[in-house]
Amino acid sequence: MKFKNKTFPLHATESCLYKLTKYRNIYFDLDNTLWDFETNARDTFREIFDIHHLWNTITDFERFISTFALYNEQSWEKYRLGQIRKEELRIERFCLTLHRLKIPDHNLSGLISDNYLELMPQKSNLVENTLKVLEYLKPRYRLFILTNGFHDIQSAKLENSGIRHYFNGIITSEDTRWSKPDPRTFEYALKSVNAKKAESLMVGDNLILDISGARNFGMDQVFFNRKMISHDMNITYEINELKELMLIL
Numbered sequence: 001m002k003f004k005n006k007t008f009p010l011h012a013t014e015s016c017l018y019k020l021t022k023y024r025n026i027y028f029d030l031d032n033t034l035w036d037f038e039t040n041a042r043d044t045f046r047e048i049f050d051i052h053h054l055w056n057t058i059t060d061f062e063r064f065i066s067t068f069a070l071y072n073e074q075s076w077e078k079y080r081l082g083q084i085r086k087e088e089l090r091i092e093r094f095c096l097t098l099h100r101l102k103i104p105d106h107n108l109s110g111l112i113s114d115n116y117l118e119l120m121p122q123k124s125n126l127v128e129n130t131l132k133v134l135e136y137l138k139p140r141y142r143l144f145i146l147t148n149g150f151h152d153i154q155s156a157k158l159e160n161s162g163i164r165h166y167f168n169g170i171i172t173s174e175d176t177r178w179s180k181p182d183p184r185t186f187e188y189a190l191k192s193v194n195a196k197k198a199e200s201l202m203v204g205d206n207l208i209l210d211i212s213g214a215r216n217f218g219m220d221q222v223f224f225n226r227k228m229i230s231h232d233m234n235i236t237y238e239i240n241e242l243k244e245l246m247l248i249l
């Protein structure tokens with residue numbers, strides 16, 4: 001774990017309910033920070049492969065997963081830039097994935113997209129120690145979700161994985177009209193719940209969307225570096241496991 005500010009007070013013990021932090025509001029990214037997107041996506045696609053008997057058509061499941069991850073990210077980037085609409089994003093990522101795998105079946109893309117939107121939010125795998133950390137933080141701070149997803153989908157993920165009640169609010173890019181890393185997203189997220197910038201902290205796994213976005217807005221950040229990537233960005237805190245949050249907060 002790395003701390004930019006070495007003199008930050010970390011002397012409180014576990015028996016002390018309130019540590020001496022300046023924070024009152026903790027904003028969490030959802031996908032791959034608390035909700036295990038990668039595991040849940042794999043489970044969803046296994047189910048979809050069963051439904052449409054795709055195991056003989058798409059024999060390399062891992063290639064399907066990595067191809068989808070690529071186009072999903074690309075399509076989201078186009079959506080963030082306003083180049084495509086929500087409905088186009090939802091179908092395009094599957095069209096491009098199947099096309100790359102030499103299965104240009106537009107009808108199948110639509111069916112997979114419908115299945116994905118229905119099944120994915122029902123999955124409930126959480127990142128390790130999510131419940132333990134939320135249970136610890138809940139009496140101490142106001143907790144919020146700040147996510148680039150769609151409101152109905154992200155809310156369903158929180159409900160179905162049993163963590164909705166930990167949060168004082170869910171703010172999605174659909175609510176803000178902007179997406180992370182746009183500083184206006186963070187500004188909206190704070191203003192809408194009367195939170196002060198100096199008392200707020202962003203926790204996320206994405207160096208650009210969560211960390212760079214919060215930093216450019218002037219808000220402290222915790223980079224959840226799950227994959228231990230190397231970087232040279234100046235970050236307030238960096239952790240490799242979620243439970244390390246309990247040492248900071």
Ligand SMILES: [Mg+2]
Nearest residue numbers: 029031032205
């Ligand atoms: Mg994320």
